[in-house]
Amino acid sequence: MREAEFPQIDKSIVADDGDAFTFCSTCAFSRACLSQGMDKASLRDLHMLVEHVGPLHAGDHVFRAGDPFEAIAAVRAGTVKTYTIDRDGREHVLGFHLPGEVIGLDAIDGDRYPCDAIALDTVTLCRFSFPRISMLAARLPGLQQTLFKLLSRDIGTASVLAGDWSADERMAAFLLGLSRRLAARGFSARHFQLTMGRADIANYLRLAPETVSRVLKRFQDEGLIRVDRREVELVAPDALLAVAGAMLRD
Amino acid sequence: MREAEFPQIDKSIVADDGDAFTFCSTCAFSRACLSQGMDKASLRDLHMLVEHVGPLHAGDHVFRAGDPFEAIAAVRAGTVKTYTIDRDGREHVLGFHLPGEVIGLDAIDGDRYPCDAIALDTVTLCRFSFPRISMLAARLPGLQQTLFKLLSRDIGTASVLAGDWSADERMAAFLLGLSRRLAARGFSARHFQLTMGRADIANYLRLAPETVSRVLKRFQDEGLIRVDRREVELVAPDALLAVAGAMLRD
DNA sequence: CGACCATTTGAGCAGGGTCAAATCAGGTGG
DNA sequence: CCACCTGATTTGACCCTGCTCAAATGGTCG
Numbered sequence: 001m002r003e004a005e006f007p008q009i010d011k012s013i014v015a016d017d018g019d020a021f022t023f024c025s026t027c028a029f030s031r032a033c034l035s036q037g038m039d040k041a042s043l044r045d046l047h048m049l050v051e052h053v054g055p056l057h058a059g060d061h062v063f064r065a066g067d068p069f070e071a072i073a074a075v076r077a078g079t080v081k082t083y084t085i086d087r088d089g090r091e092h093v094l095g096f097h098l099p100g101e102v103i104g105l106d107a108i109d110g111d112r113y114p115c116d117a118i119a120l121d122t123v124t125l126c127r128f129s130f131p132r133i134s135m136l137a138a139r140l141p142g143l144q145q146t147l148f149k150l151l152s153r154d155i156g157t158a159s160v161l162a163g164d165w166s167a168d169e170r171m172a173a174f175l176l177g178l179s180r181r182l183a184a185r186g187f188s189a190r191h192f193q194l195t196m197g198r199a200d201i202a203n204y205l206r207l208a209p210e211t212v213s214r215v216l217k218r219f220q221d222e223g224l225i226r227v228d229r230r231e232v233e234l235v236a237p238d239a240l241l242a243v244a245g246a247m248l249r250d
Numbered sequence: 251m252r253e254a255e256f257p258q259i260d261k262s263i264v265a266d267d268g269d270a271f272t273f274c275s276t277c278a279f280s281r282a283c284l285s286q287g288m289d290k291a292s293l294r295d296l297h298m299l300v301e302h303v304g305p306l307h308a309g310d311h312v313f314r315a316g317d318p319f320e321a322i323a324a325v326r327a328g329t330v331k332t333y334t335i336d337r338d339g340r341e342h343v344l345g346f347h348l349p350g351e352v353i354g355l356d357a358i359d360g361d362r363y364p365c366d367a368i369a370l371d372t373v374t375l376c377r378f379s380f381p382r383i384s385m386l387a388a389r390l391p392g393l394q395q396t397l398f399k400l401l402s403r404d405i406g407t408a409s410v411l412a413g414d415w416s417a418d419e420r421m422a423a424f425l426l427g428l429s430r431r432l433a434a435r436g437f438s439a440r441h442f443q444l445t446m447g448r449a450d451i452a453n454y455l456r457l458a459p460e461t462v463s464r465v466l467k468r469f470q471d472e473g474l475i476r477v478d479r480r481e482v483e484l485v486a487p488d489a490l491l492a493v494a495g496a497m498l499r500d
Numbered sequence: 501c502g503a504c505c506a507t508t509t510g511a512g513c514a515g516g517g518t519c520a521a522a523t524c525a526g527g528t529g530g
Numbered sequence: 531c532c533a534c535c536t537g538a539t540t541t542g543a544c545c546c547t548g549c550t551c552a553a554a555t556g557g558t559c560g
Contacts (some may be wrong), residue, residue: 060533079447086496097461106409108402117303134395138388145384151401152358159356164456168518206414208517213540229525229539246336417548448507458549463508479507479557 010227037221044141049132052076054124062103062117064126066075069111071127074103077116078123079195083203084115093204096196098178099185104130105151120195167248170205171215172244190237194230219243297384303327304374312353312367312375312387319361321377322354328373329445333453334365343454345407346370346429346446349435354380355401370445415497420455421465422494425475427482442488444480469493 012043055072056062063079064075071173097103107113117170137144159234165173194201202209207231224240226233234240241248303323306312312323312330330347344365349352357363358380387394415423433439444451452459469475474490476483483488491498 031353044405084500086500088496092497094409109406111404114406116422134391134398138391141384141388144388146396148384149359150399151398151405152356152360155401155404155408156357156359156364158405158412159344162408162412162456205306209538210518210540211516214516217540220469239408246338246340248335250334460508460550461508461548464548467508 014016042142043249045136046133046143049129049136051129052124053127054078054122056123056125058118058119058121060119060123062119062123063113065113065116066160067113067152069104069113070129071129071130072107072133073127074102074169075099076124076126078122079120079126080117081120081196081200082115082117093200093201096178096200096204101181105154121198124219137204149224160247160250163247167205167207167211168214168243169245169247170193170207171212172224173247174205174233176237176240176248177234178242179237189234190240191231191233194232197230262489292392295386295390296383296393299379299386301377301379301476302374302451303377304328304370304372306373306375310368310369310373312369312373313363315363315366317363319354319357319380320350320441321379322357322383323377324352325349326374326376329370330367330373330375331450332365332367342452346428346450346454348431351431352400355404358401360419370450410471410500413497416429416460416491417457417465418493419453419495419497420457421462421469422474422490423497424451424455425482426487426490426494426498429487439484441481441483444482447480 007127045171051071053062054076056078065084075097075100080103082094082097082103084094086092094106097117103117104113106115133143133147137147178192178194179189180191196204197211198212202212205212208214216225216227219240220227222239224233224236224243290366301321303312304326306328325347325350327349330353332344332347332457334342334344337500344356347367352368354363355464356365384392387397419477428442428444429439432442446454448462449459452462455462466475469490470477472489474484474486474493476485
């Protein structure tokens, strides 16, 4: 049922020398590398150092804060939440990572992961040893560029979230952001499941869970969305975009 | 007067073949590269593609949002503010960049700078063509690693700022952050000048200027700091750290 | 001295947080 | 098949931090 919704994950590639191999086309690397015109031999080199992980189940950790940093990982299926627990015991949700997205990049600086990564549902991953992928990146300009871009993009994302936006702006941008990211992977942009609870959404958006609940309800009353439990339908995405305002359009 | 406060900027290096050249030791690259044990010949290669820029004066732009992205830059002297102006005309201060820090990293993803960078006082820079430094990074593992780390660190910094901290926590962390960064470059950790106005600080911390003013005053009344105009003295850094709490210690 | 700008100070307001209670979906056991 | 338990979500009432608006202060430079 859930599986059926997934777009094709793997892609068959025939290398120039005639050798065929299978490449997971969900992970950011393959997509980015393919789009950067990386040749097939290089794709195969990249493929060689991938370690497929999972399936993990809801609540399983991908890595924990303090673990020695060895690898970054691309989500193939499911949702991963990254978060920290500060000295006062408060949790800070850093992000939700959908299929195709890469986690662990913030660990490069420092030799340990600075946050926890936990599966919110059934998750599979591609794991890339960081020393090895750096080494490969030195040989493959396209890969190096891809890594630089992934890192750079995360800076931008974090900066936007750091802005002083209203609860409405945050919520609207969050929904549209999910929608766009899901659409980019072949899922429906209009109708999707929230894989995380209200408390996680609230924490991520720096709001109280009660506020998330109220804003969602108001959005529904205003005809912008329809929500039922964790199921969301964007009824008027354009109106939602207007609410998100500068947070998305900048 | 101001100049005298600056620690030594340039460092003389004698390459293995006996050639001597001067290397600016303020910029993050040289520091990081030196500490990564990069050999002298490589340092010279890096030095070859540096373009020294400036001095720029308060109000001069280093680059503007929308300019084609060509280069990243390390601040040698002065303070650079990065900010965006959103569709509603509101300014969002992204950061203040002190000597030794690198700007333009968030432009790598996308072919244009996503923000404006403006000098707050007299600024000099080292400019590195990005295509050329990437190419060099492919040859020099230490440089590639340095770039990855710089990018990764900025993700972490932005994530912390995105948290939901109180005005007191933000202000305390801001002051201590400046202090630490200045100290790392050889300036006094206890006594320094704010090169930015209250409005900029407020905007950066997502507070109102009035709140910044009030919090600073209260910190002074409580004996944590002494402020006069733009001059700050950290009277009780440890107490300030306690106020910053999890924002800095995590 | 006077204009100008940044900063401070004061008073009042409100967005969103907190606390507590009600509701509801899903899982369990009878 | 239904009562019951559990944890998530919603709803209501109230409060507080930090914002807004406005006016005062004070330093700087012609």
